[in-house]
Every structure is written in structure tokens, then in C-alpha cells.
Amino acid sequence: DAKTTQPPSMDCAEGRAANLPCNHSTISGNEYVYWYRQIHSQGPQYIIHGLKNNETNEMASLIITEDRKSSTLILPHATLRDTAVYYCIVRRNNYGQNFVFGPGTRLSVLP
Amino acid sequence: EAGVAQSPRYKIIEKRQSVAFWCNPISGHATLYWYQQILGQGPKLLIQFQNNGVVDDSQLPKDRFSAERLKGVDSTLKIQPAKLEDSAVYLCASRGGGVYNEQFFGPGTRLTVL
Numbered sequence: 503d504a505k506t507t508q509p510p511s512m513d514c515a516e517g518r519a520a521n522l523p524c525n526h527s528t529i530s531g532n533e534y535v536y537w538y539r540q541i542h543s544q545g546p547q548y549i550i551h552g553l554k555n556n557e558t559n560e561m562a563s564l565i566i567t568e569d570r571k572s573s574t575l576i577l578p579h580a581t582l583r584d585t586a587v588y589y590c591i592v593r594r595n596n597y598g599q600n601f602v603f604g605p606g607t608r609l610s611v612l613p
Numbered sequence: 614e615a616g617v618a619q620s621p622r623y624k625i626i627e628k629r630q631s632v633a634f635w636c637n638p639i640s641g642h643a644t645l646y647w648y649q650q651i652l653g654q655g656p657k658l659l660i661q662f663q664n665n666g667v668v669d670d671s672q673l674p675k676d677r678f679s680a681e682r683l684k685g686v687d688s689t690l691k692i693q694p695a696k697l698e699d700s701a702v703y704l705c706a707s708r709g710g711g712v713y714n715e716q717f718f719g720p721g722t723r724l725t726v727l
Contacts, residue, residue, distance in 0.1 A: 536715070543720070543721075544718075544720055544721075545704050545706070545719050545720055545721055546656065546704075546706075546716075546718045547718070548715035548716070548717070551715070589655055600646075600658050600661060600669065601656075601658070601716065602658075603655025603656045603657070604655050605653070605655055606655055
């Protein structure tokens with residue numbers, strides 16, 4: 503079973519920030535938080551991951567709470583192409599650990 | 614770099630027939646995965662290969678599903694015989710142990726069993 507809880511769906515206005523929450527209250531000290539997204543009819547795509555510090559890349563920012571029990575993925579200026587299902591996954595960052603995908607959050611960016 | 618290639622993109626068969634899917638991972642990626650994604654759900658891992666050896670096939674329904682990765686490059690996933698509940702998208706992913714340790718996914722094969 504997935505170790506994360508996400509809202510099933512969210513809407514966001516085009517050009518505004520999209521803030522996608524994820525709860526992972528049972529996360530252990532050596533588990534990372536990964537975010538992937540899946541645009542319709544495509545395979546999942548890596549977005550970002552982090553351990554305990556906030557992370558930013560060209561796609562998004564990841565904010566992890568100090569107790570690491572929850573996190574937020576931020577798309578700073580959402581576009582229509584960001585409409586997708588977003589998956590939050592926790593896993594150890596070693597070779598043998600696999601991803602367990604939950605149902606994710608379906609983000610709809612509205613014009 | 615070229616991404617993960619999969620074929621066919623779509624397949625429609627009748628129950629009890631056989632079907633095979635093909636995957637060509639990113640060049641140099643030692644780890645290859647097959648996932649099953651049922652409509653409305655996240656992908657579920659079926660099998661993981663490290664080079665040409667199986668690392669994890671605990672969720673593969675071995676009575677009807679089989680997979681191989683000869684020579685540690687391309688892989689095929691076969692279903693024989695297919696059931697209605699096998700209707701899903703079958704995703705292939707590969708990982709090369711890069712800095713982010715992320716998996717790269719192919720576009721998937723959408724299977725419809727009638």
C-alpha cells in the first residue's frame with residue numbers, strides 16, 4: 503500500500519501557483535519524498551524529490567515540514583500543460599527500493 | 614537522449630487470447646520495470662529486472678504473465694491467456710542509477726480485453 507495520502511482532485515487557475523499537499527505521517531528517517539506526474543496518455547514523469555530540506559528545480563518547488571510528516575509541491579505559475587495526475591511517493595533512496603504509487607491528485611488547470 | 618520505447622501503443626484482443634508487449638529502455642540503463650496501470654489507479658509494479666536477472670516479481674501473476682529480458686537490454690511482457698481484468702495500460706520504465714535515481718517511463722501500451 504502507498505504510504506502517502508493526497509486529495510483526489512484540485513483545480514487551479516492558469517498563471518496562479520498550484521499547491522499540491524501530501525501527507526506521509528509514517529515516513530521514516532531514511533525515506534525520501536518523490537513527486538511524479540502523469541499527463542494524459544503518457545507515462546509518469548519525474549518532477550522533484552527531497553529528504554528534509556526544501557528543494558527547487560526548473561519545474562517545481564518542494565516544501566517539506568520540519569517533522570517531515572507532510573509536504574507540498576508548488577508549481578509557481580501553472581499552465582494548461584500542467585494538467586495531470588500528480589503522485590507523491592516515499593521511498594528509501596537505495597537501489598532495491600521500488601516506487602509504490604497511490605491514486606495521486608488530479609490537477610486541473612483552468613483557463 | 615532517446616526515451617523508453619514501447620510497442621504496440623494499443624492492442625485489442627479477446628479473452629483467452631495471448632498478447633506480448635515490447636520495451637526498449639534508455640541505453641545503458643541496467644534496471645527495467647514493468648507496471649500495470651488500471652484506469653483511475655496509480656501504476657502497480659509487476660516485475661523488476663537488473664540487467665537480465667529478475668530482482669522482484671512478487672506481484673506478477675505467474676500463472677498467466679511472463680517476462681524476459683534477454684541480453685539485459687530489451688524486454689517483453691506476455692499474457693497468456695488474457696482475462697477481462699487484464700485491461701490496463703502496461704508501462705515500462707528504466708533506471709540508470711543517475712544522481713536523482715529516478716525512473717524514466719515509456720508511453721505505455723493500452724490493452725483492451727473483450
